[in-house]
Amino acid sequence: MEYTIVEEGKFKYIESEGTGPVLMLLHGLLGALSNFKGIIEAFKDDYKVVVPILPIYEMPLFQVSVTGLVDYVAEFVKYKNYNAVNVLGNSLGGHIGLLYTLAHQDKVSSLILTGSSGLFESGMGNTFPKRGDYEFIKKKAEDTFYDPAIATKELIDELYNVVNDRNKAIRIVATAKSAIRHNLGDKLHLIKIPVLLIWGKEDSVTPPFVGEKFEELLPDAKLYLIDKCGHAPMMEKPDEFNEILKSFLEKNT
Template identity: 55%
Template sequence: MELQTHHRQGYEYVDEGEGPVLLLLHGLFGALSNWADVVDAFRPHYRVLIPLLPIYEMPLAQAGVPGLARYVEGFVGALELPAAFTVLGNSLGGHVALVYTLDHPDRVSRLVLTGSSGLFEDGMGGSFPKRGNYGFVQERVAYTFYDPAVATKELVDEIFRITNSNSKCLRIIAIARSAQRHNLTKELHRIHVPVLLVWGLNDTITPPPVAHDFARLLPAAELAFLDHCGHAPMMERPAGFNAYLRRFLRKTAPQPAVLA
């Protein structure tokens, strides 16, 4: 499906459906389309919002996880979202979701993390993007998925264009280094909302032991794995991802008040 974008107060975003809010955050090389299957599955009963994170355009001095969390804060304010909502994040988006939750514990009712950074990440296989090297980019994009066929030529071409821009590459490096610096091991115990962790068993960027660490450190977390799946389960195994998400949302839905 092709996602239609909206603009308000300088923010570009997807806004589909009506109901309780699901706020979706993409990763470092991610895009709005990464969540297309989630949008399609949940918009009949939820309002699904995806802000386009300004990873390649934000001021270099602000290019980092805290800067992106502040951007999400501004987006939430601009759209006047309800008091509490559910936040989903993939990879860097999960890291941003965690920092936002730590900064605004009263605004987040539930968290869903998939392939999240925040404890460990091997985002570029131990190195940063190499400008002008198409083969390197192709290899790194394929490294993201269990099935290299998911790394289509269109996806590789798009990321190659991004990494071939000097200004964008500087921001990618700054944000990647910020993610490595901002380890949340000592902070996660402060997050008490229900958390769903959905991980690919074949994730080589945030491997399965990282998921187990998140499950151990987050007080109210449950962990689910998808086999034959890499770093982006909502793209590579959308049916399985959506099934886990649907079950979690139903189980943790607010219960109606019982009148005396």
């Protein structure tokens, strides 16, 4: 499905026409709008679903970091004049959501994390693909999921193009290193709002014990584990993911 990307000033985003509570989706380091297709379709009528496109490749290099991206999200929420947001983040998007919540808890109604970084970083790390190595990149993409078929040729080609673009690759590595420096283990107790954790049981990037640790450290968190599912449950098990999310949002918005 194609989405209309709105461009206003420094911001690029998509936004549903729903008039309900705001559900803001934050993508991961190598995420795309297509990752959230299932959520957007399921919630676009009853919620104002908004996906800001994080400027990982556009920011000045000296600003490329998780904190730079958190500042961008804060500016976006202010620009849109949202009074309260439900923040959902996958992978690095979850990390950004956590940092945004810590800085602006008065703006966040609830937080949803799925395969989130912030406590334990595996990801690309030191094994960032060699430029031009298509098979390695294909394997990396497939390993993200329990079912390797979810890693379509389109997704693999997109990842391949990012890795082979020197400017983009430098920014990916810089952001990943910044994420490792921002471990949030000693700050999670400060987040008092309701938090939903949805994890794939076969997540090899942020394994289930990471979700369990988040549940232990966050004062008001509930963890759901999904069988036969990897690092992106909203893509791999969209129906199950959306059912859990719907129930949580109905109670907390």
